Each structure stands twice: as structure tokens, then as C-alpha cells.
Amino acid sequence: MRLGTRIGSVLSAVLVLSAGGGIAAAEPPAARLGQWSAWGSLGQPSVGFAGAPATVARGGGVANVYARGGDGALWQLSWDGARWGAWQRHNDGAVLDATPAVGSFNANHEHVFIRTPNGQLHQKYWTLAGGWSAWGSLGRPSVGFVGAPATVARGGGVANVYVRGGDGALWQLSWDGTRWGAWQRHNDGFALGSAVAVSSFGADHEQLFARGTDGLLHQKYWTRTGGWSSWASLGRPSPGFVDAPATVARGGGVANVYVRGGDGALWQLSWDGTRWGAWQRHNDGAVLDATPAVGSFNANHEHVFIRTPNGQLHQKWWTA
Template sequence: MFYYQYYFPQFVPVQYYGQPLYMDRQQPSVQQILQTIRSQHNNLYRELEDAGMNRQITEYVFFFVVNYVVNQANANQNANQIYNQFQRQVPWFNLLFRQHNVSQNVADRVLRRVIQITLDQLKGGGGQPGPGQGWSNWEDLGGVLTSAPTVASWQPNRLDVFARGTDNMLYHKWWDGSRWNDWESLGGVLTSPPAAVSWGPNRIDVFVRSTDNTLYHKWWDGSRWNDWESLGGVLTSGPAVSSRRTNQLDVFVRGTGNRLYMKTWNGSRWLDWEDLGGNLNSEPAAVSWGPNRIDVFARGQNNDLIHKWWNGNRWSDWESLGGTLTSAPAVSSRRANQLDVFARGTGNRLYKRTWNGTRWGNWENLGGTLTSAPAAVSWNPNRIDVFARGQNQSLIHSWLDR
């Protein structure tokens, strides 16, 4: 039996398939990519270490895989194709994981992420924003999504992401402040992307469209997930949700006639559906930055961004904010009277437009390759987290932190 100890007495193999490991065929170098993984994706190291593999061997594993992608793989293939090829050509590599009792599922997930990160780096960050814009490179968080994701945050440095899986059930993945936890199934039968919001510590409310095109609701109360409840309605899109204050929820959907409808939980009961008009060409997006403010966005019939807001007394008319959207929008707010709106645009790239309290800025191209609408949340004035489905149908994540 072949053991990896024979191959790397100091965890550095000399050759792979007759080619030196330190070939410098293209930039960035293997070591530069590894440094990116160490600095921006340290959770990948933690996943293997938590599973039983020590840091030194994890470093070797990542070195070997990154080098393979840089020097052996076809960078025009996707991460799954490269990983499958890697498994065929290096069948002994799984021995490392078995000898350290790391499950194949964990190994597969982590190595696919390493390959995706390497591909993004080789392609110039996958179209990431240029230096000085403050956005991270995209990281691949795995999973197989059949819808756009949604995200909520109930305290600083906490993220809860939801998406529909291959069995049309709701799946949940969360960042607890130090690591990403595995996906968990929350059941249900979804016919749309989910929507999620938090109105207080340890509280999350999730909404979906079900098979009968009605609105369904599930919530985390701090100790358990409650059963699904039906809230009725006739939905022709996925929902959106915002919260103006503790124990208040405003849910928005596209209904019959492509009009915007709202249903509100006032702290004690659900109010009747309210028709807010418009002519929507996508799911809506909603956010609240104060107790008397709601901002709602959607893609209009001209594929532009349209906007409507509640000022505490009345709803505004719809306004067009331009752009060419190829998905529903997403919106987050970092502080009072500031809005960051995201959408997939031409080339499947992520675009952002910001209201700074006085005026709307120009559209910014933030790169990436999205196969769904984005999701966005902010948990402090200097932080935005954006998620989407990537080319491999997995969850991808980028963030602004300054």
C-alpha cells in the first residue's frame, strides 16, 4: 500500500507527473494563491483541523491541490471537472484523509473550494473589483443550490444563509463568528427562493412560496425551529421581508397582475394583504433602516431597477433607477439613510448602486460570475456580506470590510 509519508518526508514532493512543482507557468504563483487562502479563507484550514487533520498536513494538501490546478489543469474547466480529473489521476490522495479520519464528504467539499479559489485567482480574481475598492475575492461555500440564496444577521459577525436544495427543501448554513457550519435541512417544499430577516438577537424569520403558490413562514425562536405556517396569498414570485422594529415584519411579494403586495405582522397578528401596485418583473427586495422607513426594489418591465418607499405616513410612487438587470435585486443598509442595492447585470457580474443619504451614486461593477440573484446583509456600518449561486451551483460569498 502506498503511504504519503514516502512521498513527502518534509511535506514537499519533488515532482508530480514528471513536472517540477515550482513551475511558474502563469501568475499568480502557487505560493501567492496559498497566501490568499491562508489570509482570506482560513475557515478551510479549520474545517480539516476540526475533522482531525493537523495544520502541517493540511498545508501540504492545499499546496498539492493548488499546484495541480496551476500546472496541470485546464483553467477553462470548472472546479467540479478539475476535481473529478484530479481524483482519477491521483487516486491515492484520499488515503491522506482516511488516515486522519476525515470524511470523504468534508474532503470533497474543501478541495472543491480550494480549486475554485485557485481558478478565480488565475483568472484575475474571477472578475473581482480592482485594488482599493475594498471587496474580498469570492469564496466558494459549497452546497448545491436550486435557487438564489438569502441571508440574515441577528448580531455582529453572525450570518445565516438559506437556499433551496436539490430536493426543493430549505437549507441553512451559518457563520458563528469563527467558522462556517455545515448545511442543515429545514424541510418544506419550496417553489421560490427564500427570504429571511432578523428583528432581534437569536431570532430569524424565513418565508417561501410553496407548491400551492401561497406564502409559508418558519422561524427560529432562540431554541428551536418552529413548524411551517401558511399565510395565504397568491404569489407569482418569491417573497422579500424587512423589519422596522422588534416583533414587526413586513413581507412583500409579486402577486396577480405583477403588482406588489404587502403583508404585515404588527406584533400580535397578521394584517390583511395590501396592494401597493407597480409592474414587477422579478421578486422584490426590501430593507428598513428606521422604525418609519421601508425601501422596496424590484426589476421593472424594462429590466431597470425600480424603487418605492414608505416614509412613515405614505408610500411613494415608483421611481426608475436605471441599469440593466438580469436578476432580481438585493438591498442592505449599513446605517440610517444609506442603501446598497445589488443585482446581477450583463455578463453575469455583480453590480451595486448606493444611496449615500443625499443622492444615488453610479452603478459599480463588482465582478464575479453569478447564476442567481444576489443576497446582501450588513451587520455594522463598515461591513456588507453578499452571497449568490456560482457557476458550480454552489454558494459563493464576497464581503466589504473597511
Template sequence: MPRKSQVRSRRAGVLAAAAAAGTLCSIVPAGAVVGDTPVDGSYAYTVRLAIGDNVRVCTGALVDRYWVATAASCFSDDPAQPQALAAGAPKWKTTATVGRTDLATGAGVVTDVVELAPRQDRDLVLARLAVPVTGVAPLAVATTAPTAGQTLRVPGYGRTKTEWLPNRLHSGAFSLDTVSATGVGITGTGGAAVCKGDTGAPAVREVNGKAELVAVASRSWQGGCLGVPAGETRTGAYSTRVDDLGAWINQVRDGWWDTVTANPAARSSVYDPVRKTTTVFAVDSDRHVVSASSADGTTWSDWTRVGGDWQFASVPTAVFNPATGAIELFAIGTDGVLSQTYWLPDGKGWIEWYYQPTDKRFTGSPTAVYNPATKTAEVFATQTNGAVAHSYYTVGMTGWSGWYDIKANKEFTGSPSALYNPATGAIELFAVNTDGVLKQSYWLPGQDWNPWYAQDDNVRFTGSPTSVYNPVTKVAEVFATRTSGVVAHSYYTPSMTKWSGWSEVRSRQFAGSPTAVFDPATGGFALFAVDGNGVLARAEWQPDGKPWSEWTNVGDWRFTTGRFPTATFNAAAGTLDLFATGQNGVFNHASYQPGKSGWSGWSTLPGKTMVTG
């Protein structure tokens, strides 16, 4: 990383060259819009970006809880060459401050920028934040083209007429003069100008009382800004259009959400990023596996049978395989044979159930996981003899591998849980043995499965565990219900030498196994369990330094104890979908969408009586 003096001297050269060429001077990341001082809390979506050791300061706009739209030149080695910016982590540590009109206060959120997604055709980048921003409404992206004569408002943290590094956000009014395919020319009115430090500042248009993002600042003449020669009076600026990039912005956002939701803790529901749908599976009273799907989390298809007249005993499990585009589905039959099927987006529907020839018989429910590093889908299940076995498929194989025991231990009961940990490259596997001790194993590329071990032989569990990975905090976590009925958890991060040991999630008592899911809308976990009265409750953890929330009831309906509720995040709809079977065998659904008031309340997916789910 070049020293500050080197960066500054290079900037000066760029500005001089631009001026000599008779073009608009490039804004150099460092300071705010000359104009009014907004009242506290206004323009809360405006983001201050401190890049490196304050080598550069830029402005941006929050367009999603995780994403900031700003200028690519803020992060480029040479600000005059924004198209050279590479995707990935920023070269310099970058701190984003969101929702803080007055920088001297503690309002808003301060977090790091961890990923850049640049455009190659204009000075624009989407910068992903390490944690989602809550409490600040993102700025909507315009969907109609700007036209000459419109008035735009530009808020920014750059220099003013009198301050090099102001502590307050400033804003100014600009007339829209010219429109090109990728940008707009604007001119400050009433003394407003775009100054150093306003690179990436949002150009905002108000339509029917609602603000929308039209463009982000790219370069300016900087007339009237502190440090600019008095003879420079031009207040014109050039800003990069975003109104035509809604599909691209959604693609970047949804692509990341698809990635982080590809390894859910759910057993019987799955999000398919190809069709942008959530599909849930259950076993009906005829012992057939049936499925229902939704693209919006509200409207659900009718239940349809998966495959022919095969009969199943327990909750099926599903995993999306990005390497093949298939939904892989596994279920244990009434005869203990584990069968499987898959669905491809080729219009042919589910293939008929099949199984791998084996004398192994299984109990409980299977669990499945996808490893993106090795492009391997893997399924795990507990045998009737107490051993956990697995089978896997990697692109290039002619079929699934057949079944192999995870070590020789024949001591387990219930269903195992598995997750892929991208921070370590490991598949983590958890199961409760007949003594109630939760044991775990793991697999790393090029190695055999690690011997089973327990974090604490003195802590006893019942039912089956659930596990989940948080890509925001890089935490792998496992949950299980203790024999006392209290749900406990243990976690691991790459900086730790071993797992944390068990701690309880509050003190409420439950009768069945919990289900956990990563919620990218909050960057935290949502945890669900059914108590002895059949009431389904949830607890939440968010990366804000606070402990787990208290358990709260999700409505007052009654559910079957001892069964798994299941939850999945639908990246396209932005909803967290929750499913559970009522005491009358009816399958029910509730959902939560950030920005709306709480959970939706329960509704029934009619037409079937379920014996699982």
C-alpha cells in the same frame, strides 16, 4: 427642561464651590480656546456642539464618521457630576457642526446628536451623530500614554479674550505638566487658555507629522478669558485621557454597527458580530452548500462544504441570531424540501442539515429575518402552489414552529423578501405574484398577518424583490425590477400614512433581480443589479438631499444574469463586500472601504464552480 436662567445660576454655584475648595474651576459649556485663529480647513475634525437652545456650547473631536468624543459634563444635568450622565438620547436637542473653521460659512456638516455613550470613570462621552460625516477625516485616537514635557494643541469654539461667542475656531499650545490614571494637567503657553465653551475640546499631540487625540478638556482656571476677573491669571487646565480607551471606543462603535448591520438585505451572505467575520454561501456544481469566510474583507478561507451529502437547488439564505449567537442557514433541496442548519461559536462546526416534517414543497430561494423586539428568527419561502409560508423560532421554544401560510393567497412566484422595521416594530414582507404585481403584508406583535395588498396594480415586475431598512433615516425600502428592465423602489417612514408609491432608480435596464444593502459608513443605500450584457452595476443614495446616483459599472467582468448578487457590510473591517457568480460559474468578490480610492476590483474565490450566487 430648566429655563436658561436656572441653568446659569446653577452653573455659577458650581464654579463658586469649586473655586472655594481651591480646585481647578470647572469649564462650563458656553464659548473657545484663547489663542491663534487657525487657517480655514485646519482642525476640521473639531466639532462645535450647541446643546439645548444654546444653553450650553461645547467642543468635541470627530473620532469616527458617526462618533464625537467630548466631555460628559456637557450633557449632565449638573456639570460637576458627569458620572451621573445616563446612556441613550441626550436630554436636550444637540446640534453638531463639523468641519467648519469659520461658522459664518456653509462648509462641513451640521447634524443632530442622537445617542450618548458615557464613561463612568471619567468626564468623557461618545456622542453619535444622526448621519455620518463624509469629507472630514476623523482624528486618530492616541495609543501610547502621554508624558510630562510634551506639547499639546487644543482647538475649540469657546470664548476668547474679546469675544463671547466667536464665529471662528481658535487653538492654542499647552505644555503637558502632570499625568494621572484618567487625566492630564496642562498649562497654556503664549497666552493660550481653555475658556468657557471649550469643554470637550481635543488635546492633540503630533507624532511623526500625524495628529492624534490624547485627551478632552474637562475644567480650567480660564485665566485671560473674557468675563473672568483680571486677577485670575492661571492658564492651567485638566483634560480627560482617552489614549487608554481605544478598545472601549471600538466596542461602542462596533456595537452600534453590529446592531444596524444585523438585518441585512443579503440572501446568501451574513456578518457575524461574534467572530467579526463575513461568511458567504453558494451551491456548487455537486449541488452542495459551501461557505467561505473573511475577517478583513481581503483574505478569504477555502470553500468548505456545509453539512453532509445533501443536494440543493437554489441560493441559500443566512441570518445571524443574536439571541443564540448562531448563524441560521436555510436552503431548498432538489426535492423542494426546505432544510436548515446552524453554526454556534462552540467549536463544533455546522450541525447536520435537518428539516421540519411537512408536506409543503418550495421553489425559489428562502429569505430570513431576525426580530430583536421579540427575539425571534423567522424564515419565509414560496411554495410550489404559490402560497408564501413562514416558520419561526423564539428563545424558550423547544424547536421551530412548523410552517404556516401567510394568508390563503396562492398567487406568488419567485422568492419573497422580508425586513424588520424597528421604527414600527413590524415585519414587512414582499412578493411578486404571477401577474407581475408586487404585493406586501406585515405583522405586528399581538396581531395576525395583514392581508396582502398592492401599492399599484398597474406596475408590473419580474424576478424577486429585495428590501432593506435604514436606521439613520428610519426608512424601510423595497426594490424590484420592472418588466421594462428598470429597477424601481418604494419607501416608508414613520411620518408617512402609507408607502410612497413606485419610482424608478434612473433609467438603465437590467435582466435580473437587484440587491440592496444599508451602508453605515455613508448612512445610505447601495443598490446592485446585473444588466442584459452581464455587467454588474451599482447605484447609491445618501442622506444628503440628493437623488439616486447614476448607475456605474463595478468593473468590466461578466456575470450570470438572473442570479442574485449579494452584499454585506462587515462592521469589524469597515468594508462593503459584494459577491456574484461569473458566466463561467466562478464565484467573485469586490469590496469597498471608505477612505480608500473606490472599489477594489474583482477577485476570484477559487476552488469551486457554482450553480447559484
């Protein structure tokens, strides 16, 4: 399968390894409307992969997963509507120093952001008409940054990248639809204890989640009319949680945050459009070895990807 291949719906089958090394589609399970599927293995690159996966679900039912290979290169796994292809290496010379971040404006676009060993943020993008661009440097905050970037692409062609600065503060880099601005520091007094997670309900909204130095999950949000809110604590699972959160905002004003609990399980916190619920544990036996990644095709779908202790990528999905 070529990189950038258009991909169809991921809802139709449980996933199993095929003899050829790809992931074949098994017989569909009984209807699971309103509940979670079982976990299915998606294998790993031939060189393995380090850290957490990253994923994007874009228009047209497209889903891609990206990972930092054991060789430091960017690797990609794509769904074509019937089966997962084999893992593909991006042979472009880039060396990743952290988990990548990925976003999409529409069915014909993706962009990937990485931290390189020299501490710079780099970007490349894919379009249906032009394929992949070369990598371009976007610099770094004056204090540098730690760990992986996070990105969101919202309506109006606007994209933002967020990082945990070397000073512990939140830093932001913005694309206004025409050009990149300068790095901006959020002077809100909040010290990040992890990389951030970001999602958006639309062109007039963004929300950020981060682990504080107190071990709690914190959130702040932006609206076009009100600007940025203050940070607010959302607590933590009973066993605590490790590393950064992951988040998705789907239709109907619903948002979910996922974390790797201190017990190794997947934990979820849900916003129903009005209020936050209680932390919920996924009692499915899965053990996470890194921060999860999450995406959504629409208001009635989510899928979560995790790395397990044996180095494999696993996926499960939810439908309403």
C-alpha cells in the same frame, strides 16, 4: 453544528473548503479596510441548490445563509465565529417552490418565509429559547403570487412580506407585532417585472426595489410621516440586468442595491445618504448564476453571497 447555533464575526478570515466537508478558516489576509475581500467558496448542499441564496445578519454577529435544495427542502449554512459548519437540511417536510426569504428582529430571533408548490406563503421562526417552530400557512393574495417573497423586520416588532402578485402588482402582508393582517394590494399602477427587494433604515422607514417590465430598476419608499412615495426609476447597468435586485440598508443612512448584470457580473448602485451614485461593476472575475444575497452587521460591513455556474455558493465582504 446544530441549526440555530449562535454565530460570531465573519470578518476575520478567507474561507476554504476543509477535508471534512465544512468550511475552515484560512490565515487572515492583509488588512482590507475600505475594500472588498476576494471571493471564497462555501460549497453546496449534498443535493445542490436551486436559484438564489438568502441571508440574514442579526444581532450578536450572527449570520445564516438559506437555500432551496435540489431536493426541494430548506438548507442552512451557519458561521460560528471561527469557521463555517457543514450544510444542514431542515427535515420538517416542507417543500420549497422558490428562493426563501429571511428576516430577524434581534439576536434571539429569525423567521423564514417560503412559497410552496400549492402557491401558499408559509412561515416558521426560530428563537434562542424555543428553537424552530412548525411551519404555518399565511395564505396568498386573491390573485396568487409569482416567484420568491421578500421580507423586512424593522423596529417595534413590525414585519412586512412583499410579493409580485399574479396580476403583476405589488402585494403586502403585515405583522403588527401581535398578528398578521390581510393581504393588501398596492394600487399604484406599477407592473413588476421581478420579485422585489426590501430594506429598512429603522422603525419609521422602508424602501422597495424592483425590476420593471421596462428592464429598469425602480424604487419607492415609506416613512411614518409621509406614507408611500411614488415609484422612481434608478436606471440600469450598461449591459442591463437579470432577475430581481438585492438590497441592504446599513448604519449611517447608506444603502446599496446589487444585481446580476446582463454580462453575468455583479453590479452595485449606492445611496450615500444624500443621493444615488452611478452603477458600478465589480471587476473581480466572478460570474453569477442567480440573484445575489446581501447582509450587513453594522455601518462598516457588508457581505454578498452568490451562486456561480458550477452550483457553488461564494461569498465576499466589505469593511470600511
